[in-house]
Amino acid sequence: MTTARDLALVALGMPSDRPVAQGDLSLALAGAEAVDLLENGALSLDGDRMVPGPRVATGDRLLDQADASLTRRQPYSTVDDWLWRRGSVLAAAYVDDLERAGLVTHLRGLRLRSARTVLADSPARRSAEERRASGEPVLAALLAAAGNGADPAEARESLIGDAVTTVLAAVGDAITQLEAVRLRRDVENAAFDNVWRA
16 A cells, blocks of 8 residues: 555544545645655655656556656656645545545545545555554654644654655645635635625
């Protein structure tokens, strides 16, 4: 299993009182894919630029798509740009993929993180939960960035490797930016509603 699949399984298995927002999860999943690509040699970083290595068949359809989505000529994408581009609808793609694999089902056609999302009791799910419970630093940092765990900066402290730390910091920054956009939109909507009520 990849880090992204483990993250998706853990996030979908969270109690309903601690849901992970779809946009936050999509950005965290893109970060998880970048970490996996770094670890298998398909990617390296030059500062914050994502330098693709040789294509590596991972055996995972979505991770292979992530590898194929890397910009292969200079100037290479920044981690931040790639997270936004790759993570635009990634949570739904992982849910669909997990559903095809029989690891998650949706009752009455509802999608992502509804009260009707059901995870199958599978070795993949148990492995992801064991990874989470062990406090594995990458998964812990991604969950924290998505709002389900310890402080993201604390979770990153135990990591070794500048490239992985750079990716995880970029994920945290992107999720913070997304939250700022949400808050601004909420304020604008409230102001608009107030104008119409006046």
